[in-house]
Amino acid sequence: MRSMIGFCTVLCLAGPSLAAGGQTFGKVSDAKAVKLSELVAKPADYLGKTVKVEGLITDVCSKRGCWIRLGGDKEFQTITFKVEDGVISFPMSVKGKRCEAEGVFTKVDLTQEEALARAKHEAEESKRPFDPKSVTGPTAVYLLKGVGAVVR
Amino acid sequence: MKWRRWNVALHRDVGYTVAALTVVYAVSGVAVNHTADWNPNYRVTREERHFTPIAVGERDPMVAELVKVLDLPGPPKEAFRSRPEVVELFYDGWSVRADATEGVATVERPRDRPVLRDFNFLHLNHPKGAWTFVADLYAAALVFMAGSGVLIARGRRSLTRRGKWWVMAGIAVPAAFVVVLRYL
Known part of the structure; x- marks a missing residue:
């Protein structure tokens, strides 16, 4: 019985990564965070590079936890931090918390149809009304393809 | 055998x-x-509330006004605007998304299944x-x-x-x- 308790204790301790400074998902380096406003202002300087962004988690994929949306240092600027399904999963409880997210800064070009489908899907997922007029043409979406994040 | x-x-x-x-x-x-x-992990309740539209201006006065008109329990822990008229207020474990010009707010409370x-x-x-x-x-x-x-x-x-x-x-x-x- 004693050995079973010991085994279970080891399993539990080796489980979720709860660093003293927050909850860690995946791997995060010690690199200095770049402001989101800087990424938005000069996207070409960062495309394809691994960057760390600090921000407020304004939305979470409620079904799979496979993305979070970060609000940056300035109003009206957000970026989606997308992780591979099953590799990292964010609980909904992280919404409204501060986060440092690290990933590859990526540009995705969408046709109008793709942009429309994406906006519709997002509206449905978050149960918000969808206005097709909000998509006026082809668009480019910037993403951080996730490596890891620390939520505080 | x-x-x-x-x-x-x-x-x-x-x-x-x-x-x-x-x-x-x-x-x-x-x-x-x-x-x-369906959502296999959470039961998310969304309550829609209506209020008299408020002026779109700086964020902090808008947040204070929304707390008042929506009868929220004090200032939020965090707030953010994704658009000038859309204010998101974050409390412990729940959040509010308010459209100041439409006068509609959604209070979202996720709970673990x-x-x-x-x-x-x-x-x-x-x-x-x-x-x-x-x-x-x-x-x-x-x-x-x-x-x-x-x-x-x-x-x-x-x-x-x-x-x-x-x-x-x-x-x-x-x-x-x-x-x-x-x-x-």
């Missing part, structure tokens, strides 16, 4: 051991199979680390259960007689899906 006694005994005891996890994986499996239709969220947590290997080892052991035990299970019956019901048809039926169903959906 002696090996049959061992086979039955091991099948029985390994079966007892994996019974709980089999329920966990089976229940969670059904739950996550239907992710397109009891037990099911824990099952999904284990099934989808969210703990990683040592749990991966346990899950691999469980998978190996299931392979053993399959192998030992088909060797239990003797005579007319053995694997080489009636049993082989059941085994083939069990192979045919997934094989048909693979052939039809991947190769035709």
